[in-house]
Amino acid sequence: MIQVISLLLENKPGALMRVTGLLTGRGYNIESLTVARTLDPTLSRMTIAVDVEPHLRRQVIKQMNKLVNVLQAVDLTDGPAVMREMVLLRVRASMDSRTAILKEAEIFAARIVDSSVEGFAIEATGDTEKMDEFIDVMRSYGDIDVTRSGMVAVSLEAKKLRLSPPVPAAAESAKSKDRNGVLNA
Amino acid sequence: MSNLMSGARMLLECLAREGVDVMFGYPGGVTLPLYDAMYDHQVRHVLVRHEENAAFAAEGYARSTGKAGVCCATSGPGATNLVTGLVDAMMDSIPIVAITGQVTSKLIGSDAFQEADTFGITRSCTKHNFLVKTIADLPQIVHEAFYIASTGRPGPVLIDIHKDVFQAQGHYAPVHAIHLPGYKLVTDGHSGQIRRAAQMIWESQRPFVYAGGGIIASAAHEELARLVETVDAPAVCTLMGLGSLPSSHPNFISMPGMHGSYAANMGMTHADLLIALGVRFDDRVTGRLAAFAPRAKVIHVDIDPAEIGKNRAPDLPIVGDLKKVLPKLIKSLLDLKPSSGDLNTLHRRAWWKQIKEWQAEHPLTPSFSATEIKPQHLMVEIDRLSGGEAIVSADVGQHQMWAAQFIRFNHPRLWLNSGGLGAMGFGLPSAIGAQFARPDKLVFAILGDGGFQMSVPELATISSHGLPIKIIVMNNGYLGMVRQWQELFYNNRLCAVELDSFPDADLLARAYGFKGRTIDKPSELSDALHDAVREPGPYLLNVRVAPCDNVYPMVPSGGAINEMVLGPPQPVAVPN
Numbered sequence: 001m002i003q004v005i006s007l008l009l010e011n012k013p014g015a016l017m018r019v020t021g022l023l024t025g026r027g028y029n030i031e032s033l034t035v036a037r038t039l040d041p042t043l044s045r046m047t048i049a050v051d052v053e054p055h056l057r058r059q060v061i062k063q064m065n066k067l068v069n070v071l072q073a074v075d076l077t078d079g080p081a082v083m084r085e086m087v088l089l090r091v092r093a094s095m096d097s098r099t100a101i102l103k104e105a106e107i108f109a110a111r112i113v114d115s116s117v118e119g120f121a122i123e124a125t126g127d128t129e130k131m132d133e134f135i136d137v138m139r140s141y142g143d144i145d146v147t148r149s150g151m152v153a154v155s156l157e158a159k160k161l162r163l164s165p166p167v168p169a170a171a172e173s174a175k176s177k178d179r180n181g182v183l184n185a
Numbered sequence: 186m187s188n189l190m191s192g193a194r195m196l197l198e199c200l201a202r203e204g205v206d207v208m209f210g211y212p213g214g215v216t217l218p219l220y221d222a223m224y225d226h227q228v229r230h231v232l233v234r235h236e237e238n239a240a241f242a243a244e245g246y247a248r249s250t251g252k253a254g255v256c257c258a259t260s261g262p263g264a265t266n267l268v269t270g271l272v273d274a275m276m277d278s279i280p281i282v283a284i285t286g287q288v289t290s291k292l293i294g295s296d297a298f299q300e301a302d303t304f305g306i307t308r309s310c311t312k313h314n315f316l317v318k319t320i321a322d323l324p325q326i327v328h329e330a331f332y333i334a335s336t337g338r339p340g341p342v343l344i345d346i347h348k349d350v351f352q353a354q355g356h357y358a359p360v361h362a363i364h365l366p367g368y369k370l371v372t373d374g375h376s377g378q379i380r381r382a383a384q385m386i387w388e389s390q391r392p393f394v395y396a397g398g399g400i401i402a403s404a405a406h407e408e409l410a411r412l413v414e415t416v417d418a419p420a421v422c423t424l425m426g427l428g429s430l431p432s433s434h435p436n437f438i439s440m441p442g443m444h445g446s447y448a449a450n451m452g453m454t455h456a457d458l459l460i461a462l463g464v465r466f467d468d469r470v471t472g473r474l475a476a477f478a479p480r481a482k483v484i485h486v487d488i489d490p491a492e493i494g495k496n497r498a499p500d501l502p503i504v505g506d507l508k509k510v511l512p513k514l515i516k517s518l519l520d521l522k523p524s525s526g527d528l529n530t531l532h533r534r535a536w537w538k539q540i541k542e543w544q545a546e547h548p549l550t551p552s553f554s555a556t557e558i559k560p561q562h563l564m565v566e567i568d569r570l571s572g573g574e575a576i577v578s579a580d581v582g583q584h585q586m587w588a589a590q591f592i593r594f595n596h597p598r599l600w601l602n603s604g605g606l607g608a609m610g611f612g613l614p615s616a617i618g619a620q621f622a623r624p625d626k627l628v629f630a631i632l633g634d635g636g637f638q639m640s641v642p643e644l645a646t647i648s649s650h651g652l653p654i655k656i657i658v659m660n661n662g663y664l665g666m667v668r669q670w671q672e673l674f675y676n677n678r679l680c681a682v683e684l685d686s687f688p689d690a691d692l693l694a695r696a697y698g699f700k701g702r703t704i705d706k707p708s709e710l711s712d713a714l715h716d717a718v719r720e721p722g723p724y725l726l727n728v729r730v731a732p733c734d735n736v737y738p739m740v741p742s743g744g745a746i747n748e749m750v751l752g753p754p755q756p757v758a759v760p761n
Binding site for chain 1 (some may be wrong): 202203204304305308309312313314316328331332333359360361362363364365366367368369370489490491493494495
């Protein structure tokens with residue numbers, strides 16, 4: 001069963017690898033993964049859709065929360081959340097099918113982003129099922145090329161973010177031995 | 186005085202601030218600048234003979250003291266050789282900091298000489314790892330590494346440092362604060378949950394304490410003893426928890442699990458309440474999980490929230506540091522203590538009677554012979570010399586289980602073994618780390634003839650430092666534990682388990698410049714061990730034991746722990 005996980009993590013090298021490594025190390029297949037910077041450029045927001053047996057879902061979240069680079073990992077699978085995907089699609093359109101394609105695009109609230117004699121490039125967003133339907137419909141008009149963004153999700157519940165405060169470093173406790181800030185002078 | 190210094194010097198400066206007095210390592214190309222800085226620095230470096238043993242020695246240091254152990258290796262093969270030790274420390278929650286050199290930053294990704302993706306390779310082997318790309322980040326990262334390694338659930342942390350970072354010059358400013366916003370530590374324990382736990386304990390008729398390595402990691406051994414005494418509950422210590430409750434304590438039963446005692450496993454099976462403290466319900470303890478402690482409610486205290494409910498769903502979880510949780514639990518217990526006429530008090534008295542009966546029915550009894558040295562006989566003799574006070578660093582296999590069964594530990598941090606990973610080759614280098622950490626202590630390295638031969642190069646390290654380690658090889662001529670499983674579960678079709686051509690122990694030890702001896706008669710055992718202990722320097726005692734003895738009791742893999750095989754003849758299924 002697909003689990004949707006939203007993570008807030010530090011925007012640092014290796015942070016992505018730690019998260020995906022937890023999943024691949026357990027043999028789980030990642031269905032989709034999106035990641036981008038947040039308003040705070042030192043942080044990233046990641047959405048993962050991954051196939052995990054239901055009884056292991058909590059364990060996966062706990063393991064992710066243990067990662068030093070992860071500020072928060074939340075399971076959005078059953079919670080109130082909005083999940084969306086974006087589809088960019090190129091469809092070859094013959095002269096007689098162009099109007100019909102435009103009508104269909106309108107039904108899906110899709111936008112034409114490029115138009116040429118060969119056909120259209122169309123952008124659509126929606127939940128996964130709706131995007132599946134959109135792609136099916138477009139395929140019926142001819143050859144298509146599809147790129148899907150993978151799922152992005154936002155929780156509709158405000159989850160309190162608990163962050164650890166700074167702690168004194170060992171250097172502090174060694175202060176008494178300090179000589180010009182250098183120990184072994 | 187200027188604080189301008191090289192990255193290498195800065196690293197050593199940070200290590201000194203962390204209180205590192207010794208590190209175990211092996212130099213190489215990219216760590217040359219580091220070793221040059223070591224030349225005139227106070228931090229002592231011990232040259233081991235293989236990087237894997239540097240990691241194990243750092244573990245031995247950490248396991249015997251609780252302080253983070255430090256190991257060091259060069260890039261590429263040096264770093265990959267550390268991996269087994271890192272995983273071992275990860276499995277047993279041992280704080281070590283590993284420092285590896287990395288090729289010059291300009292060369293990274295170019296398949297340069299001795300380049301390996303250490304950061305990637307060790308991602309899953311460490312609690313956290315770092316790649317240091319500039320000297321400006323170095324001090325902060327080193328202190329973060331020690332902080333992460335030694336707080337919360339301890340574990341290994343690796344710092345991979347580019348050669349040009351060692352060489353760069355920078356102004357050193359002491360680090361005053363560590364800020365890891367995502368490093369979540371829950372230590373206090375929920376007070377409502379703790380109070381409920383106390384209620385559950387007093388309401389139980391057959392409470393049973395299941396204590397593990399977490400007690401030792403959090404130094405909560407005295408609190409454990411007080412808890413056990415307050416409730417007067419029987420207690421078992423897991424393989425990782427041996428010594429957390431003194432073996433001499435009247436409430437101590439033994440180790441539970443695959444090679445645990447009958448009373449320990451029957452106690453677990455029939456308890457109505459398991460008080461699980463710093464344990465992870467490992468498969469070697471629980472056997473078939475569905476049949477484990479079927480009648481028991483479970484109170485599970487652990488500092489790692491991910492351990493709660495991982496294998497067994499607890500009825501009452503408490504996330505916190507045992508050192509902080511146990512005193513509160515004891516206080517609640519005293520507050521809520523029922524009167525002596527309470528019905529459950531009578532039930533608990535009957536429970537003890539039952540436990541004593543199980544202990545009497547199938548005690549852990551060593552076997553002796555007049556003609557050959559029984560492995561248990563060896564352990565009993567070592568136990569007599571130790572008196573529950575010596576450090577025993579074991580390798581992995583049959584000898585490890587017999588040692589755990591028959592050697593007593595009256596304090597924590599005396600019993601050092603590779604519990605979770607079961608890494609052969611651990612015992613000897615771990616003893617080296619422990620002897621450096623505790624020069625005052627008698628240290629036994631108890632090894633099988635298999636594990637010993639994985640560690641032979643370290644005899645040079647021992648000799649070079651004159652470490653008075655007593656190396657006891659329990660030599661049965663086999664990879665005994667594998668042979669035991671082939672005998673019991675593969676129709677005795679012995680394959681690749683015979684260890685012939687074992688070297689002459691006397692010649693081998695003498696080749697390294699210390700004393701050694703081989704014995705095979707029971708009558709020689711006691712004196713030979715005494716001689717080894719009396720020798721001021723290292724000693725290698727090769728003890729030829731009965732070749733085909735098996736470790737019992739044994740719970741076959743996947744079996745319920747109350748379905749123990751108690752001895753050689755036939756499996757005895759014990760009715761519930």
